[in-house]
Amino acid sequence: MQKTLLLSMATASLLMGGTMEDLQQQVQTQQQSIDLLKNKLEGLEQGKKKKDSSSSFAQKAFIPDISLIGDFSYVNRSEETEHTSMPGLTHAHGAGDSHGHDHAGLNGNEGFNLNYAELALQSTVDPYLDMTGIFHLTESNFEIEELYANSRGLPYGLGLKVGKFFSNFGRLNAMHHHVWNFADQPLINNALLGEHGINEKGIALNWVAPTPFYLNFGVEVLKGSNEYSFGDAAITLTEEVGVEKVDAPNLKVAYVKVGTDIGDVAFLGGVSYADGKARIDHLSDEASPHAFAGDSTLYGADLTLKKPLSSYSDITWTTEYIKRELDGTQYVPNATSDAWAKEMALTKEQSGLYSSLIYKMDSEWRMGVRYDDILKNDVVLNGADRAYGDDMNRYSAMLEYNFSEFNRLRLQYNKDNSKFNEAGDKVENDEILLQLNLSIGSHGAHTF
């Protein structure tokens, strides 16, 4: 190849009547012009850099990962839900109730709902910590749902979290609504923990054991002000009588999680425990004012199996069981005088579970079914069994279409057999929910 080239060049120069010196000179001139161009290019590039000097103090590169999620729904129910409840577990949402939230919950209204906007910011603080802030915005409320720092460099497989966060109790509790498989919360989670679950201020420490399978132990020390099962506030009954506030911290959580592969099926199981004081202050309720103070303990067990069918298709089965033991004193005001007429011993032993099966067909379609059941609902007030019964369940089915990873439309149907009206009769409710969930900004990874 080279020889031919040289030969042809030589022939050409001979034909042109030139000499080798001429050729060399030509090459030299070419080289010079190349060097010239190079210099020019370098100059241009430097000029480009110089332009940036006007932004010497710009800190754009430090902008945290930002994402915004919007959740909307259209809801149709066969029966109204305002005056129905799960006796012994939930209250009817009548006017004037002091449930802490002045906004309707998820899918709370018939027709259109703007459920929430979730604004998340995340970045590294320094070599030692990452920080995450997740802001739950409803139409007229701004809530710091989570704001926590995570350790980056603890030895021995330890991880520390400080701030406000979702407890790692159970399976669903630590998950944000937009990653749930259904538009609403399971009955037992909703009844015992409320829509926001165990979402508390405190410290969490977890340890990943150096085992060949996944083994994770965690302990959390939390404020304990979940208004459904835990509380630390003082309750004022009269000027003389009251319940003192709980010594901080009120709530302690512990859990163990185990994960491994059985063939190609991924397995994750866990047991959880939460213990603290309960304080319920519904004295300003119009319908039946009451207060409660006592001890509350939760036990949880969960199991998830996920079978991959392809990169885009899998089947997931999840079951979670939660039990609550509540033991304390119920206070009911006397309607006619300031003196406290009733101070009654109250114990509750309640449990329930949900079980769901989700089939992800491809990148776009997912479908699933869920069964909710209350297994136990023993409420004993002043030695008398209230006989509320545990005949409460719900069947749900959903079909979802993902236009992209950031755009999900979900149709859900619930056959809800868990609510009773004020007369104590069961109210069967058919619910249809159409949910739209959109996200912009940084890409959240898919956790297990």
Added chain:
Amino acid sequence: MKILLIVAILTSMAFSKVEVAVSYKYIEDITKNIAGDLVEIETLAKPKEDPHFVMARPSLISKLRNVDLLILNGGQLEIGWLPPLIKRANNAKIFDGAGGFLDLSQHINMLDVHSSVSRADGDVHPDGNPHFILDPYNVPIIAKAIADKLSKIDSSNKETYQKNYEAFTAKWDKNLIAWGEKMKPFKGKKVIQYHKSFDYFLKRYKMELLDTIEPLPGISPTSKHIMELISKIKEEKAALLIMHDVYHNRKAAKLISAKTELKIIDVPHDVDALQGADSIENFYNSIINGLTK
């Protein structure tokens, strides 16, 4: 007493091995070429899976818990599954920016680096096309990055790593010449692929991309796009090929093939993605043999 001593020596030997986790099989194979028996490697993704979508199994967390080094492809190829696993593994050595974290994409000149991105263009990677392993000329760069990182982490074996790297690249240069010869006839050929998985390969051997089967990155094929693609193929004068990865749905490719009589050629995206692609060398052999057969 003797047995105790032997056990102690054996365990200390076991402990002296550098434990490495890698995201994909090709990284495992290159690392083995550099490190031989000096390291123990755990590979996270399965070679037949779509590298973007790996199930974040809890068992992967335990694989990351004890390693001294994590080597990833980077360029956001693992963005959908790896970050939460790293976070949950509580391993200080492998947090991004820590000494035991190696992002290979940082060493590569990436194609399609976007200065501005919009998801109106699909699920795009702002840092550029992350499928750079398809260019065999990137392998020595990757090998160098791995050799340098291992030399830093395990400095007592530095010479071995560097020696192995030299030997590996010397052999590799010969491969590059041989593959270049074999690929010469493919210059100028136009290719249809599902996702922009093989762009680096096309660019290296001067082939051209006619179009992708997916209309936009991460968006499933629409019938409108497929019909347009078929008429585009029929109008095209240059020689055409369909190069298909092993994990995407073949329905659209089969339809195109049936309408245009183009052959679908299986192309591995990773070592072990196809039978015979069982080493980094055979990975390219397998691609090129698939094309030339």
